[in-house]
Amino acid sequence: MNSLLQTLFFTNVLRKAVYKIPTVGDDSSRSVAFALQRVFFDLQFSEKPVATKKLTKSFGWETLDSFMQHDVQEFLRVLLDKLENKMKGTLVEGTVPKLFEGKMTSFIKCKNVNCSSTRVETFYDIQLSVKGKNNIYESFKDYISTETLDGENKYDAGEHGLQEAEKGVRFDEFPPVLHLHLMRFQYDPQSDASVKFNDRFEFYEEINLDPYLQEIPQIPAHYTLHAVLVHSGDNHGGHYVVFINPKGDGKWCKFDDDVVSRCRKKEAIEYNFGGKEDAPYLARRATSAYMLIYIQTSQLKYVLQDVTENDIPADLYERINEEMRYEMVRTCGRKIRCRKIKSDTSLNSAKYYAKIFSALKQFFTLQAIAGSKYKGR
Numbered sequence: 058m059n060s061l062l063q064t065l066f067f068t069n070v071l072r073k074a075v076y077k078i079p080t081v082g083d084d085s086s087r088s089v090a091f092a093l094q095r096v097f098f099d100l101q102f103s104e105k106p107v108a109t110k111k112l113t114k115s116f117g118w119e120t121l122d123s124f125m126q127h128d129v130q131e132f133l134r135v136l137l138d139k140l141e142n143k144m145k146g147t148l149v150e151g152t153v154p155k156l157f158e159g160k161m162t163s164f165i166k167c168k169n170v171n172c173s174s175t176r177v178e179t180f181y182d183i184q185l186s187v188k189g190k191n192n193i194y195e196s197f198k199d200y201i202s203t204e205t206l207d208g209e210n211k212y213d214a215g216e217h218g219l220q221e222a223e224k225g226v227r228f229d230e231f232p233p234v235l236h237l238h239l240m241r242f243q244y245d246p247q248s249d250a251s252v253k254f255n256d257r258f259e260f261y262e263e264i265n266l267d268p269y270l271q272e273i274p275q276i277p278a279h280y281t282l283h284a285v286l287v288h289s290g291d292n293h294g295g296h297y298v299v300f301i302n303p304k305g306d307g308k309w310c311k312f313d314d315d316v317v318s319r320c321r322k323k324e325a326i327e328y329n330f331g332g333k334e335d336a337p338y339l340a341r342r343a344t345s346a347y348m349l350i351y352i353q354t355s356q357l358k359y360v361l362q363d364v365t366e367n368d369i370p371a372d373l374y375e376r377i378n379e380e381m382r383y384e385m386v387r388t389c390g391r392k393i394r395c396r397k398i399k400s401d402t403s404l405n406s407a408k409y410y411a412k413i414f415s416a417l418k419q420f421f422t423l424q425a426i427a428g429s430k431y432k433g434r
Contacts, residue, residue: 058109058113058129058132059109059297059312059314060129060286060297060298060299060312061129061132061133061136061286061299062096062109062112063100063284063299063301063312064283064284064286064299064301064350065136066096066097066100066101067283067284067301067303067361068156068234068283068360068361069360069361069362069363069364070152070156070359070360070361070362071152071153071156072097072101072364073362073364073368074144074149074152075090075093075094075097075140076094076097076098076368076369076370076373077147077148077149077368077370078090078094078140078143078144078147078149079147080094080373080376081372081376085111085380086111086114086115087115088115089112089115089116089136089139089140089143090139090140090143091115092111092112092114092115093112093136093140094373094377095111095112095377095380096109096111096112098369098373098377101364102366106314106315116135129286129297129347129348130182130184130238130348133181133182133236134181134182137153137157137181140153141153141154154179155233156232156233156234156360157181157182157232157234157236158179158180158181158232159179159180159181159183159228159229159230159231159232159235160177160178160179160180160228160229160230161177161178161179161180161226161227161228161229162175162176162177162178162226162227162229162271163175163176163178163224163225163226164176164224164225164226164227165206165212165222165223165224166222166223167212167214167217167220167221167222168220168221168222168223169220169221170214170217170220172214172215172217172220177229181232181236182236182237182238183200183235183236183237183238184238184240185197185200185237185238185239185240186199186200186240187239187240187241187254187256187258187331188240188243188254188256189256190258191257191258191259192258192259192260192261193237193258193259193260193261193264193349194264196258197266197269198269200226200269201225201226201227201228201269202225203223203224203225204223204224204225205221205222205223205224206221206222206223206224207221212224227270227271228266228269228270228271229270229271229272230270230274231266231270231278231280231353232353233352233353233356233359233360234283234350234351234352234353234356234360235280235350235351235352235353236348236349236350237348237349237350237351238347238348239258239345239346239347239348239349240254241253241254241255241288241331241345241347242254242292250292251292252291252292253288253290253291253292253343255331255332255343255344255345256331256332257330257331257332258330258331258345258346259330260282260285260326260330260346260349261282261326262281262282262307262322262326263279263280263281263282263354264279264280264282264351265277265278265279265280266278266279266280267279276353276355277354277355278353279353279354279355280351280352280353280354281302281305281351281352281353281354281357282302282326282349282350282351283301283302283305283350283351283352284299284300284301284302284349284350285299285300285325285326285329285346285348285349285350286298286299286346286347286348286349286350287299287300287329287344287345287346287347288344288345288347289343289344290343291343297347298311298312298313298314299311299312300312300320300324300325300326300329302325303361304361305352305357305361307322309321309322309324309325311324311325328344329344329345329346330345330346331343331344331345331346332345
């Protein structure tokens, strides 16, 4: 979840839209939208690691649930669905599908009679096969390959009866932000269990997906790699980190929970192809890319547009600051009570309390000044 939240945070146009979701009157402990607004706000302005406890609580996850392994693909779909529903009827309605929704056509075409069936579908992510594939292009080619329906698996063509047919999909449109899930975890019939495939699978900083569309698009389906989610471990568990190219300019950073560091492009891309465990740059446990996020090159400036303090609505800004003041008072209050139990009514204790209240008074004064300046803008 931490890795995925970082990628959504750096999808700047989405962050702007999340800030603009009306959450006035929402229960702060149950509103996913407000909890995400608070996480994004803290990530943008705080110099300390940001807690996600309130966000997991808003999902209805209790303490035990927070420590269970959850699938990142399922989590992303649930989160985007909640945001999309919350944005309906607001100024930012349609932001989620505009950014992440692509279209494909599923078809079945009979070989010997004039009968076919098509259905247009939307998608927010694409699952690409890794097993037996050398690179991302081979996976896309496999995705649009046709399947022959014959023998006992013939297609029921209605008045034409059972017919031999071809079944497949064709991409109609790729979205500006493309989420690709690499199918590292699959059922293995030999072991009768779910296993992780750590086979070497190459992906690239830039890709061209024009050949996989039904029609050549007016704007090329040329994409630039924005983020690489990496999993170290096996199907029983492991550790996630994410490499992000925040500006889309090839300058990569590694996000490992609360540790953020600069890294080389090679570390973000080539080192996460997977492969043999005796490779000198791999961790002892199986380490490989699990999810890739690409941004259409022509949309980079739009998707990665700057986000400033002015993009945060005044009522949201004040509500978050009010919560911060309340949390600080509550924290200081606990410290005072604890100190009071441990100490006597000496002069030192009185000075200690005076310092705390003086600091609180100064904090509230500064917050009031900052609030008035913000309103002034």
